[in-house]
Amino acid sequence: MPPDFLVSMAGGLILAAALGYWYARSGDSGRGLHRRFREYAQQLPRRSEKAVSAYLAQAEEESSEPGAAFELAAYFRSGGDWRRALQIHESIAAREDLDAATRAHAGLEIGDDYRAAGMLDRAEEAYVRTAEYLPLRLNALERQLGVCEQLSDWERAVGVAEQVRSEDSSLGSRLRCHYLCELAALAAGAGEMRRARSYWRKAARGADESARLLVDPAVLDPRDPSRSLALAASNPEAAVLILLGLARQHGFAGTTVDELLEGLVADHPALGPAVGCALLMEPELLCPASSRCLFAALEERLPAFARAYGAGEPAEFSKESLTALIDELGAASGGPPRWRCTICGHQDEARGWRCNECGAWESARLISVLAP
Numbered sequence: 001m002p003p004d005f006l007v008s009m010a011g012g013l014i015l016a017a018a019l020g021y022w023y024a025r026s027g028d029s030g031r032g033l034h035r036r037f038r039e040y041a042q043q044l045p046r047r048s049e050k051a052v053s054a055y056l057a058q059a060e061e062e063s064s065e066p067g068a069a070f071e072l073a074a075y076f077r078s079g080g081d082w083r084r085a086l087q088i089h090e091s092i093a094a095r096e097d098l099d100a101a102t103r104a105h106a107g108l109e110i111g112d113d114y115r116a117a118g119m120l121d122r123a124e125e126a127y128v129r130t131a132e133y134l135p136l137r138l139n140a141l142e143r144q145l146g147v148c149e150q151l152s153d154w155e156r157a158v159g160v161a162e163q164v165r166s167e168d169s170s171l172g173s174r175l176r177c178h179y180l181c182e183l184a185a186l187a188a189g190a191g192e193m194r195r196a197r198s199y200w201r202k203a204a205r206g207a208d209e210s211a212r213l214l215v216d217p218a219v220l221d222p223r224d225p226s227r228s229l230a231l232a233a234s235n236p237e238a239a240v241l242i243l244l245g246l247a248r249q250h251g252f253a254g255t256t257v258d259e260l261l262e263g264l265v266a267d268h269p270a271l272g273p274a275v276g277c278a279l280l281m282e283p284e285l286l287c288p289a290s291s292r293c294l295f296a297a298l299e300e301r302l303p304a305f306a307r308a309y310g311a312g313e314p315a316e317f318s319k320e321s322l323t324a325l326i327d328e329l330g331a332a333s334g335g336p337p338r339w340r341c342t343i344c345g346h347q348d349e350a351r352g353w354r355c356n357e358c359g360a361w362e363s364a365r366l367i368s369v370l371a372p
Helices: 003-025 029-042 049-062 067-078 082-093 100-116 120-130 134-151 154-167 169-189 193-204 212-220 225-234 236-250 255-261 271-281 288-301 303-310 319-333
Strands: 338-341 364-367
Touching: 067 082, 067 100, 082 100, 100 120, 100 134, 120 134, 134 154, 154 169, 169 193, 169 212, 193 212, 212 225, 212 236, 225 236, 225 255, 225 271, 236 255, 236 271, 236 364, 255 288, 271 288, 271 319, 288 303, 303 319
Parallel strands: none
Antiparallel strands: 338 364
């Protein structure tokens, strides 16, 4: 084969390799960089801090689109390495060629990094700065509220919720209501009932549909439980919570409950199933009136159980027969009555105003064969 032909072939191969390399580093650089980030992430345990810094510098030179760097930072933070995530996000925010939206996004992520590290004051500072960028203002304010909730700083949370109201009236009013109710609960626990009532009045402005405004005053300041239950007739779950709260926090039981319910259920029939459901969850509420409510609910929804325990008559339950009924209903329905978050599905035996899993407020709904 002629030597000049071999030289030409070798030159062609070198040129093809150079063009392929140039294409990978230019026209397809964004996708190539993303791919190398993913490959790199798989080898992270074997990489040194020096290698990480060198790779970030390379990323800054190769791509004006920082999406891959955000991706890598998310990988670090998900593995608990908030320091490296923070290093990446701060390097992004320091770039002079960034648009305002990407810089604000980096600011949110910096706040999240500090929050993951437990540095809540620095996290809040980052969120406050980011809130100045209007398109992400609501997002930043919600993260600020997350910090306030972690600190149980309800006074400051009320102030931030007021700002949220200017962006989303419904969300801001609902959150403000809960924060004021938290302050009211603290005041009530300290015996400052006048102050607690003031907080409840403020909470009621713009958040009339919250069940908490029916339940908390009735349980923490039970001056007139009968009136509170009458107000809750249109919200049976709230009525269940009021009855449970009165029984567990103030010892309402037996004769006291019977007097409370006498005539009330007749005037407000919607309370009947709620009383029966509460009795299944708190046997201390057992009395003639609650027994009748439970039988009526069983006759309507589970007639077989009503016949088995009352032979069709509104007889009174004994503690033994009530316990047996609760066990049978639990076996038939997969467990005792409980509360489930409608946002994340987390289940709990006790009803909290805020989900322990996802943090959503007033998202729990009752799971029970007699649930209102």
